[in-house]
Amino acid sequence: MSNASPERDGGARERLQRWLPKLVLSPSCVLVLFFVYGFIAWTSYISFSDSGMMPDYTWVGLHQWSRLWTSWTWGIALHNIWVFGLLYIVSCIVLGLILAILLDQRIRAEGVLRTIYLYPMALSFIVTGTAWQWFLNPGLGLEKTMHDLGWQSFSFNWLIDSNMAIYTVVIAAVWQATGFVMAMFLAGLRGIDGEMIKAAQIDGAPAWKIYARIIIPQLRPVFLSAVVVLAHLAIKSFDLIVAMTGGGPGNATAVPATFMYSYAFSRNEMGIAAASAVFMLAVIAALIIPYLYSELREPRS
Amino acid sequence: MSAASPTARRGIATRAVLYAILGLFAIVYLMPLYVMLTTSFKTLEEIHQGNMLALPGQWTLDPWREAWGSACIGLECNGVHGYFFNSIKIVVPAVLISGLLGAFNGYVLTKWKFRGHKIVFGLMLFSCFIPFQIILLPMARVLGILHLANSTAGLVLVHIVYGIGFTTLFFRNFYASFPDELVRAAQLDGAGFFTIFFRILLPASVPIIVVTIIWQFTNVWNDFLFGVSFASGDSAPITVALNNLVNSSTGVKAYNVNMAAAMVAAVPTLIVYILAGKYFLRGLMSGSVKG
Amino acid sequence: MSFLHINNVHKRFGETHVLKGIDIAIEQGDFLVLVGPSGCGKSTLLNMIAGLDSISEGELRLDGRCINDVHPSRRDIAMVFQSYALYPSMTVAGNIGFGLEMRKVPRKQRREAVDRVAKLLQIENLLDRKPGQLSGGQRQRVAMGRALVRDPQLFLFDEPLSNLDAKLRVDMRTEIKQLHQRLGTTIVYVTHDQIEAMTLASRIAVMRGGELQQLGTPQAVYDDPNNLFVAGFMGSPSMNLVKARIVEQGGLPVAQVATDDSTLTLPVVRDRDALRDWCDRDVILGLRPEAITDPASANHGEGNIHEAELPVALVEPTGADLYVVTTLGGTHVNARMRPGTPLRSGERTRFAFDVSRMVVFDPESEQRIRDERTAETTPLEETA
Amino acid sequence: MSFLHINNVHKRFGETHVLKGIDIAIEQGDFLVLVGPSGCGKSTLLNMIAGLDSISEGELRLDGRCINDVHPSRRDIAMVFQSYALYPSMTVAGNIGFGLEMRKVPRKQRREAVDRVAKLLQIENLLDRKPGQLSGGQRQRVAMGRALVRDPQLFLFDEPLSNLDAKLRVDMRTEIKQLHQRLGTTIVYVTHDQIEAMTLASRIAVMRGGELQQLGTPQAVYDDPNNLFVAGFMGSPSMNLVKARIVEQGGLPVAQVATDDSTLTLPVVRDRDALRDWCDRDVILGLRPEAITDPASANHGEGNIHEAELPVALVEPTGADLYVVTTLGGTHVNARMRPGTPLRSGERTRFAFDVSRMVVFDPESEQRIRDERTAETTPLEETA
Amino acid sequence: ADTAANGEVEVLNWWTSGSEAKALGALKDGLSDQGIGWKNMPVAGGAGTNAMAVLRSRITSGNPPTAAQVLGYDAQDWAERDALSSLDEVAEAGKWDEVFPQPLQEFAKYDGHWIGAPFEIHSTNWVWANKALMDELDIEQPKTWDDFIASLKKAKDAGYTGLAYGGQPWQDTTVFENVVLATGGADFYRKAMIDLDPEALNSTTMAQAFDHLRELLQYKDDNSPGRDWNLATAMVINGKALYQIMGDWAKGEFLNANLEPGKDFMCFRTPGTQDAVTFNSDLMIMFDTDDAQQQKMQQIMATIIGSPEFQIAFSQIKGSVPARMDLSADKLDACAQSGYEQVKAAAENHTLMGSMAHGYAAPASVKNAVFDIISSFVNSDMPSDVAAEQLAMAVQGATS
């Protein structure tokens, strides 16, 4: 289309029209390229530098990385994010799906219940952390209440048990995100063709089999989205841990996000913090990029 | 239907179980909110002796008054209301601008495709997943260079940058379900790029606008990390003020005031969820679920 | 006792009264086609027969047994849904075999049944695909296979061919017809396609706004409609409905119709006795396009042909036919002529009216004006 | 010079070659209908004419001017999209008036134009509704209105009636036809409906896999198809295509067709000269269903009727017609008979073949076997 | 006062409420007497971690606050980066070299220049005891480690919690450093905790210290993990627990509850550590600026902090003792009076040593590495010799 069209006033305006979409997209592109990918590059560099309290651009090769891998807490943090992430994602999905299925049974108070399940997502853990701490604290919350009510043998002390503390974090995190997952599943359920369910009824399938064999397999895209959103939340679970356990007892509930923060800002080990960040980013990329690829490869119908 | 048939009676029993389960979940879900609310209406003595789950024996609004207007944060005893308005000053432009940019991006990426549009989208989407800790220092430097350090304007910029990924995702998926013919028809009608967007696509985007606003509003309002790092002091958002109030290292903890302050901090997001929750589901159904 | 007996069945969705007392009875081996405008309650009726919607009032009997409260899975009914409703996560074989699996048919037997049906529908080579990888026509056949594999007491089809292109549609229609002839199973079939209804049905039920308008053989419904609605609804292009006046001429009632420039007088052949009472009153005449032809194509053998020269308003050749439009009684009237007839709008030409096929309606009640004995020809199936 | 000249136009989407050199020229006031199977490139061609897709190769001329690089908004073309593409957030009036608004027509004038079009389409009372509140037929009319309000040089319609029910479709078809006659604007129209194509077109272009198969008047395409594809594609029920053998009998070529029990010999009338070369070779005969009738309905006047008694395989009454299926040359053959003919499958009856309408194809190249002079009747429009 | 004319100081701190904020108020008042305004900038949480993150972000963005409250090595780190203003003039005028004890000067001076103004001295080797409970159980103030354990046992047998314990890493380590000091004495403490001598860290003495810690932990209650220190103090106040080992800021809680030292509660050095003091101290550092007005205000602020009146007034509120060694302790309470004397003595005897738990023994990276080990020791059943070995390794890892 190089040959100039004979239109007189058209040329400039038409060219503008042709460039306009890219022009409009470019501010976002520039922002993202600079503030996200530029910073990722910067962090990657820092992970090979001798940075301590403040960035220092002396190249030290893999020094920080080897210190990261010999670090005692990093092992715990990795183990925790693995346990936490897995449990968190699985429980949220299972609970969210169950709630969505239950809510999908033409429930009277659906609107109210939906809001109740959804509201925790609205609150930051800076806000709810204290309430959770109380609630799970054996001396103050659930356990004490049960004792007061006469159930003396009731025991729930996970918050202070270094082996179990991570599970209390899971509980609170699940509480927060289940509603959101439920909403996603509910939307997915509502999108399923009602005739198909009727067809299955005619085929003689009982209700639970209809869900197990027909409906749930069709929610695959919702599962994928839910996993992505939850993985995103799990990796960023910083407020949550800080508000509930501060990473304790000991380092029992340290996760990469708290590890990074603590190494960067209280231990003055920015190099290690950067290395851990780059590592986490690589893990996320390994998880997300195949998903993005599969999502974007084919034009959605 | 006449007399209850066996199937009908079994139906009633199942529904009773159904409602019981849903009700139980609802109670569990409401527990933390309940604890926070009741505590915020109790006196300090009652908290120290009483049961956490009990209703206040003697209701008092003082904790709320104190949290709003006279609780001390550092050496200033003006409550959290100033910070509340800081948050509003941050949330409103951040949500609007990131939403608008996301809408533009979604529009271009679906209706004005160009070579490499998928890569651009992939890059934007991936930006949703970076751990924010790593960008604190470089961001601080950049804000300093831009003279936006320690200001609400700086925080607005930060939230816009890191909100673009999700807003673009939402709008892209939504607009992907719009027929391309719409844009073509408008072109034949003689409409240009912006006219098509503002006159035709945007007015039809209400469901996804609601989803985006809810998501962004919640994220920005509840943000702590950016707030504490880039805008502490007088321009701090409410989460930071709340943290300062709650996390004193010494002294008697005024749990009731803390809880009241926490509720103040939670009210806007709660309102948004309750008011727009219905549209939220609708918006999710209109395409954003699919990834 | 009939095989399927729909006895004064009502359906209400909250305030809306969707079905207002439907009475239909068919015999084993019948092919009942439900037709009617969109939203008239066809799918609702089908769903109620299948047990997928509850019955607000009335009774459903299948083979003598009341099935009002029987769960869908225990009614021994197979259904093909308009939207196919294939299970997207299962293969074609899985889709077809699912009903058998739920009925605990052993794997081996299931396999054989699926293979048999697949062969019948010529989809053997698709058995391992997922529905998403099939073309529209193939999907339709899978949906069909899911019903056919089951050998039920009753088949229900809800517009099963509506999403197919013209060619495939004709093929599938023939397929269904042959199937019905071979198996002899009772079928209830919903469609909005005229040709489908006419060619497949042994009985057609015409519905409108939740009420049954007419139940009868295709021929009866087509040639002998109960009322204006049925007359106008059946057939494409639809029956010409023309305002006319009955006058007496030579002791016999004749119909007078205004043309553009004069008056056309058509003798009345059918329902002559009833029409005697209508002298000097306005009526509506119903004439099928194929009953108005060029004189050469007219059915001189059996018909009662009356010719007239009229102006041509519009000419529409469709290849197979030539539709010629003229104006009668103030409305356009379609006449079907042999293709190739050299006509232009504005010209005048001779039209041959086969008045033996003409029907007459009361313009107020919109009911047919009929001789008593005519109505008796299909006494059981007509409804008020 | 023609009004719209599509000159060797190609379209490639990356690797896929969607249009492979299309040549079409039509005059001002023509009504060109594009038909062809799904995915053959009809919409693509329309989009290219509108300027919504770029042209990979070739040239588009409108009124003598090359418009390859002219922006859609300055081509003076109006288009109705298959999916309507109504602006969901605007009222009906807003939708119709949007094109004028973009062209800076003053508000008052715009209002008048919208009102005029609304009146024409009988949607005056819907002007304040949003598209979501309209029924399918109403939406379609709004989409139409959006194009009609504009008074462009060229209208493009992409399957504009495909989503309507049968009745509305017939009405809208008539509407479009009258509109075209009144305005005289040039129209390019895509459809997969046979009747639409036949009744509306002044020229039909049959496409297949990105290539033009035949361009001609509806009559030419229907009666005188260039090849097997066009013959099979046009018409519903489609043309009977029967294997036969040409032999010489009495110095003239005749076609011999195997029936169930014997051999049927049909004289050849058309393309006799060309067929002389085909003696003792296999061919494919094309016979429209309406050219095989009962002897009484046969076109004895103009046709060349050849009768034979054959067994009836299947009978399909459609109300207006009775399709009788028999077997010829190993395939089912549809014959169209007068409704009411009392026939059952298994019986034998007399069929009348109008051999003057029979066409013959080369089974290998699938091309028509044609006399030279026949091809000359429409020399400019036929394509190789 | 017309503060605008004289400008405002912006002081980053994590003293957001309670006695700490009140103590800071004394500084604010002092400044406002000079017509200088105060811009609020508190950053709570994470024992100053959030504040340090903010400080870094402020300095990175080229927009440092006027001054900041820091602990221990942080002042040195910032000085190393030339980020700080020199306080030499103020120090000279106030004879800081003479009045502040040497161990403190190591943190407040960098390269021979004063860079931080010390607010106070806290000592961390204190035991806080409920007097009524001691009387009830007939317990004398224990003088030796064994006495101490014996009295705890008595309390436990009587159904009380022996040791009120807050299970956070810094509290674990506070108790631990008390045990190390009690077990190995001042020299060992210095060698292990300050010189970070690997042999000392992985010695039998260290293992013994871990044994003692394990023994001590038997007397805490089960709910300790995560508990804030002031809640542990409340247990002593309410008579639920006998002792708490905590720095002298715990005293503020007793005073707040209207208890009197010596009468309602007791304060004494952790048995076995009587002749040494482990300390920490808050430093105010001033950031380098070109703004003359800011510089002037920084000097004024430093002068105020170093002044005898402020030092006394501040410690009165905060429960600490003055960082200056040349003041009269009359105005302080009984505990502080004895504490002040002990600090003075320790300073003389070179047994005034930095606290590991509060970052005055080793840099942050080492401190946190120690936290890791101590916390996991407390929260698991790690054997003592393993713990000692791990400790040595962790420290080595952090210093490499």
Ligand SMILES: Nc1ncnc2c1ncn2[C@@H]1O[C@H](COP(=O)(O)OP(=O)(O)OP(=O)(O)O)[C@@H](O)[C@H]1O
């Ligand atoms: N769940 C429901 N609640 C209220 N009204 C309903 C419900 N389901 C169907 N209807 C109404 O009942 C009427 C009959 O619907 P039905 O689906 O049976 O129509 P139909 O004859 O199958 O039409 P179509 O030919 O368009 O499929 C419609 O007017 C519809 O709006």
Ligand SMILES: Nc1ncnc2c1ncn2[C@@H]1O[C@H](COP(=O)(O)OP(=O)(O)OP(=O)(O)O)[C@@H](O)[C@H]1O
């Ligand atoms: N953007 C595109 N990229 C690649 N191939 C395309 C694209 N758009 C269309 N095609 C292909 O081009 C071919 C022609 O498409 P077109 O839409 O013109 O078909 P059509 O003739 O209009 O079919 P239908 O009757 O189904 O509307 C199809 O095979 C289609 O898959």
Ligand SMILES: [Mg+2]
């Ligand atoms: Mg229906």
Ligand SMILES: [Mg+2]
């Ligand atoms: Mg198309």
